[in-house]
Amino acid sequence: MKDSMIYRGLTLLGFLTLSHLVLSQSCKLLKGFRVHVLSRWWRKDLKKYGGWAVNNVGITFARKSTPFLSTPDLDKKLSDIVNCNMLSVLQMTRIVLPGMILRKKGVIINLSSEAGSRPYPYKTVYSCTKGFVDYFSRALNAECQRKGVTVQCVMPLLVSTNLTENMKTNILVKTAEDFTREALNTVGLTNRTSGCLSHAIQSYLLDKILPDALLSSSLLPPPDEEDQSKLGETTQPKNQREESQLPAVLRQREKS
Template sequence: MSFYDVLAIIGGFTLVFYLLKLAWGCWCGFRQFVLSELWQVDLRTYGQWADQYGRKTQIIQVDFKDGQSIYPAIAEELQGLEIGILVNNVGMSYSDHFAYFLEIPDAEQFPLYDYSDQKITQVINCNMLSVSQMTRLVLPGMVERGTGLIINISSEVGVRPQPLLSLYSATKIFVTYFSQCLHAEYKSKGIIVQCVAPFMVSTNMTRNMTVNCIVKSAPEFAREALNTVGHSSYTSGCLSHALQNTVLSILLPDWFRMSPFLIRKLRNIATASKYDERVCKEKLGEKEE
């Protein structure tokens, strides 16, 4: 093989690499366009909400998965506003079923040599960084005025270690500890910091689960949770979720929850559930044909 053949091979690989990067850039641009169009629909919805209740809204379009880079823009938009209530409700999961840590969807969803948006980083940015950074932006004004309310949404999944939801569980216990520490630090300055740790609520993240005596609808849960403000710095949000927490703490002690036996059982249930879902989709596809 001559020197020019080697150069040709290297040039070919280089061309393919840059073509892949170009294709990925086009896809990102298309995705951003679609998200912007969907965002315009949300803007109209918020506008209707503001008109209905006679309130003025100011909307800042950011993606909390992007990490540190978004907060200077948020800080600029918040200048001059007296924010009395902050609700840190941003959150995401990485799987809709029980999964081992190494099964988290990660670099395989992204182009070669591009690891800037890995799923693990997105979950940490969304579930942990957003809470601390938004609090840092808003808290100084509350302290200056001597009053304020911060509500941080955690999860009962983070109350105790939860295998097969390891990363999500860990991010939620961060929210719990962060909230409790902040409340202790700033309650003497007139600031209330409340941590809400619910069980299952019917939202997009839980695939809009059917509402029942265990699963709450989002509006119903919000109403009940707000009734606890000023009475408790840590709450399950509603009576049914508090009862679930008590029952599960008795029926599933830590030693059993962490046991290899229960982990295998939960993993088998998740695998069977994924199989049933795939079969149902295939049958629906056959009927449509």
């Protein structure tokens, strides 16, 4: 009798756990379908948001992965990446936010990265600066949404820009223009997004394939030692279109 009750209890627990997993994943898929698919036909009127601010400048130490202490001229490059990826976002937000709150409308879009969704070894500093942008955006949106101001964090994967050395586009790598058009469709639907359908699917799969436990373990192989001499070259932004073409496409949408 006692064994039968234990068996029934375990069966019920397994059923509830499975139901929770199915429901949670179904909710994610439905939200993704609404944000990235339906939004292509049912677009938000961007003009109603009034003023816009886009923080999309970003730099990294190097395109290849490198251990933290192996970065040449580390002291200077730490200051550069923190000032560009973090401090610039804070200062620009400080400048534009008071006017938006006064008008009770406005949108601030902050460009983070998939690398900021969790710690990535050998991209340590870049990952952490982009994680800062994500947390700052989410916290600020909670403060400002009741005042009519939307703060959205966009976390793309690979986009062909100066930052990625204008890499060749394919089904996984978007052009800056295509990515921006899709990302703008998500404004008003979500305050945290991968920006486009392709990147949302990639982000979902990465979360399942590379769990935090693996990224935080010593099993992750270090970069090749022979490449260390080439690492640490800072990729400097040539202009404010490093990670997307948001301002240009936004002006096109406002005119249409």
